[in-house]
Amino acid sequence: MHDIPGRSPARPPTVAVNIARPDLxxxxxxxxxxxxxxxxxxxxxxxxxxxxxxxxxxxxxxxxxxxxxxxxxxxxxxxxxxxxxxxxxxxxxxxxxxxxxxxxxxxxxxxxxxxxxxxxxxxxxxxxxxxxxxxxxxxxxxxxxxxxxxxxxxxxxxxxxxxxxxxxxxxxxxxxxxxxxxxxxxxxxxxxxxxxxxxxxxxxxxxxxxxxxxxxxxxxxxxxxxxxxxxxxxxxxxxxxxxxLPPIAPAPPPRLARVSRTVTAATRSFAFLRDFRGGEVIPHANTLIALDGEAEIRTPHDDCLLVMPTPMVPRGHTAVRMARFVS
Structure with a gap:
């Protein structure tokens, strides 16, 4: 048994369409x-x-x-x-x-x-x-x-x-x-x-x-x-x-991160332990973030960037990528 908090049930978000579909x-x-x-x-x-x-x-x-x-x-x-x-x-x-x-x-x-x-x-x-x-x-x-x-x-x-x-x-x-x-x-x-x-x-x-x-x-x-x-x-x-060309707006300096691990759902019961936002940085290595059946999904290093976590993920599809910032 895993001594962990309960898994967060994934629910499809209810999202309003706030832009008009263009006439093409x-x-x-x-x-x-x-x-x-x-x-x-x-x-x-x-x-x-x-x-x-x-x-x-x-x-x-x-x-x-x-x-x-x-x-x-x-x-x-x-x-x-x-x-x-x-x-x-x-x-x-x-x-x-x-x-x-x-x-x-x-x-x-x-x-x-x-x-x-x-x-x-x-x-x-x-x-x-x-x-x-x-x-x-x-x-x-x-x-x-x-x-x-x-x-x-x-x-x-x-x-x-x-x-x-x-x-x-x-x-x-x-x-x-x-x-x-x-x-x-x-x-x-x-x-x-x-x-x-x-x-x-x-x-x-x-x-x-x-x-x-x-x-x-x-x-x-x-x-x-x-x-x-x-x-x-x-x-x-x-x-x-x-x-x-129209003017371009100023932007902060860009930053590069390289994916250190791609997590592909191996079971139909993949679930994150809580709601994670893409772009969230997990400070400590070995932090448990999800379960894929009985398999634990943990961060591979400190300051781990979560790239587009997908709570409702079919088996065989990418659930999350984890990345490290580089110079």
């Missing part, structure tokens, strides 16, 4: 041969920078940001000063079914689109709505040099940037600098994210991708944070005329 009808045809993808190319050479949203169809804040940016670009007839800028609405079919009355229902239709980006899945025989769309987008993704993939969060957590396992992605996240915390991680056992796609994950390429977890689903501050992250990337890449 004018953007659905795209302008580069792929529905929902808009690309603008300069005469001068430069990097191909991309902003992607609604990989998860219910994370509509990213769609709000890309809608705003596309209206700004088309209204002012802006074009990149060099290179190429692409904006992509990814999981259009799941987004089309978004219902503010049941906002968690359309994260995906058949499977998580952010777990299908391995060559095995993309080249394999399996079929799903999300795989079909990923295969459609793949030729475009194969040309991207710098990518920011826009996401938001259901469970309470401080905003952060996920940078995968490469140093080049960590450097990109720190250079963007908003959200402040950049987490280098190895992804999920359940499949590869877009930022883990081979073009970005291989050490022999300069291409780099980050995932911006900008804050709570369906809140205006999350939209504002995403927009600032996008503008920071555009400033960093230098592909848009500087005088044409």
């Amino acid at each position: 009808r004018r953007w659905l045809p795209g302008n580069c041969g792929i529905p929902g993808a808009w690309s603008f190319t300069a005469d001068a050479p430069g990097p191909h920078v991309a902003l992607t949203a609604i990989v998860h169809g219910n994370e509509i804040a990213g769609a709000v940001v890309l809608d705003r940016l596309l209206k700004w670009i088309t209204r002012a007839s802006l074009r990149p000063a060099r290179g190429r800028l692409t904006l992509v609405f990814c999981n259009l079919e799941a987004f089309a079914r978004f219902d503010a009355g049941d906002p968690t229902a359309t994260r995906f239709l058949d499977e998580d689109m952010n777990r299908v980006w391995s060559e095995t899945e993309l080249d394999g025989p399996r079929r799903s709505v999300e795989l079909r769309r990923a295969r459609e987008l793949r030729p475009l993704v194969d040309s991207i040099d710098l990518l920011a993939d826009l996401h938001s969060m259901l469970w309470q957590s401080d905003p952060l940037i996920l940078a995968g396992s490469t140093d080049k992605a960590a450097r990109l996240g720190l250079a963007i600098g908003l959200p402040q915390t950049v987490v280098a991680d190895a992804g999920h056992t359940g499949g590869r994210r877009l930022i883990d796609y081979a073009r970005f994950a291989r050490p022999d390429t300069d291409a780099a991708a980050v995932l911006v977890e900008a804050g709570d689903h369906w809140e205006e501050p999350t939209v504002q944070r995403m927009e600032q992250a996008c503008l920071r990337l555009l400033h960093l890449a230098g592909i848009m005329p500087p005088q044409a």
